[in-house]
Amino acid sequence: MSPADIALASKPRPKLADVAARAKVSAATVSRAYNTPDIVNEKVRNRIMQVAAQLGYTPDAAARALRSGKSGIVGVIVPTLDHSIFARMINSFQERFSEAGFFTVVLSSGFDNRSTFDKAKLLVDRGAQALLVVGGVEDVQLRPMIKSLAIPAVSTYSYLEDPLVPSVGFDNYQATSRMMDYLIGLGHKRFAMIAGSPDGNDRQRSRITAYQDALRSKGLIGTDRVLIRQVTIEAAQDAGQELLHRWPDTTALVCNNDISAFTTIAMFRRKGLRVPEDISVAGFDDAEYCTLIDPQITTLRVPALDMGRHSAEILLEALKSGERPRPFQLDTELIVRASTAPPKA
């Protein structure tokens, strides 16, 4: 090896054995100093740690993973990162797992159940120790896969009585029912809804059903006025157009997300409609910007932070105890602001 090579070669990472040698103990003891410090003599342990710090030693993650069978990775599958509600959830989830020494790998499925399966497989193949799926698990391939899984899995967002996958979330049916009770209480008789696609999406299905059930039970109009759209500004604009065109007598518009509420309110006002005097508009999620528009948006507050935090919590518990994660129900809150009011007489 020439001098130049020596200069260029970055010194190899120190390993367990190097620390052991310098600290005059066996490799096993160094390992124990890291993994079960309590059973190592304090003086010895301190010496080891000091040497480790000197050498700049950190345990090799791959070797550790191979030997212990623990990858230190948890997987999350989320429909998209583009909705702030999911971002918030993941943030708190990840924070909790980070404290526990795990890396969180987030994969997005694009609202596609088939892709959810693919991503889950990817994660499991790479040794993920736990799995969080946002939304009910409906894919026909994913269900048997999760069933046979040796690692804990939890679904979040919806609270579902799924015997297969414990969930941490809220009751979407109840949430929308609450909104409907409020609007019906205001005296509205003709409703419409902007919803996301119910295909393979339990949240949307529950909300649509709750909407229709509420109307049916009171004999009100609007069970057929359900506009299925993606969650984008363009799509919401299109939905608003169609609403005004087909059912101009609607007095209460129930949106399944704040983007749609926001967009349609802006559009209605541009067309000279008054909100809430001419039409009430309600959202879902309670995004930050609900208080920015005039009128401020009445909406359902979704416990995003708690969902992430609690999912992490029960997965961590399951990881420790080896038992099945325990489902946990959270609640939504109806936030009444200015975008809803009694209909004109």
Next chain:
Amino acid sequence: MSPADIALASKPRPKLADVAARAKVSAATVSRAYNTPDIVNEKVRNRIMQVAAQLGYTPDAAARALRSGKSGIVGVIVPTLDHSIFARMINSFQERFSEAGFFTVVLSSGFDNRSTFDKAKLLVDRGAQALLVVGGVEDVQLRPMIKSLAIPAVSTYSYLEDPLVPSVGFDNYQATSRMMDYLIGLGHKRFAMIAGSPDGNDRQRSRITAYQDALRSKGLIGTDRVLIRQVTIEAAQDAGQELLHRWPDTTALVCNNDISAFTTIAMFRRKGLRVPEDISVAGFDDAEYCTLIDPQITTLRVPALDMGRHSAEILLEALKSGERPRPFQLDTELIVRASTAPPKA
């Protein structure tokens, strides 16, 4: 072992050797079938893959990582996941690396340079093969660390002539200059700015400097009217208050993010001020909701998607070639909408 235990025990994961045995080849050949398929006889290869599929074999990631020294992980450090602009960027970054078989681990620093260092260390210790840092690398510990790093690192968002870390991003100074030219061209004479904290944040520093330079060079008012605030609705509201209180004669407000623009516009209108007649307000980023509020927001479009995609691209190249990633400059676009106009005479 009792029968019950047998029933409970999930069968162990098949390994390379199992596939080899069933396919009547050596382990080495199975390994080659996966890693260098070209040098394996096609018939043999097909037989191996078939057996592998039958057995449900997938290579063990940990063993692979240990043996090859490649973790299959890339790390990203981002100030926060809560700004949609970062979320979008990461999305495209991650997508590209996902295609290449990597897992992306995203850690957030909370705009704290010290924490950026900690997170980087975490990632490197766990074997990340490449690093993306959002924002300039300024931490005094992080710089030497990156210098000594054996893996490629790129900073993104700002385009910086940093000899240490190649960057993929745009020129923040130029972007704000462009906005200033436009507003000055409209005839404005008294300006104010809402900015984020410049501490350890090159983006904010560049924008503030560009703002002040523009005013100074034309002898206009407002170099001292810089309100430093966090990027939240509350903080922006507070800034708006202070602006009206201290400098009510301001005719053009330059915001360093769309949230602040959005918030202040809403607030101004609530107070009876007309936008843009009484005061022009400009944003930064071009978030989706810029077109939702009335008036629609004039802003600078940031190439979020391209930043993510291109960062991934050059890191992947560097991973292949072993060479240093090549910096790449992207551009912003001034989007003129309705929230800006000439000042009243």
Next chain:
DNA sequence: TTGTACGCGTTATCAG
């Protein structure tokens, strides 16, 4: 083109 043999860095087991 394929097989043999070894070691990557760690942790678990067992003995002392």
Next chain:
DNA sequence: CTGATAACGCGTACAA
């Protein structure tokens, strides 16, 4: 409480 030793599952010289 500590040490010796044997894996964990795979990739890669080297030989055939």
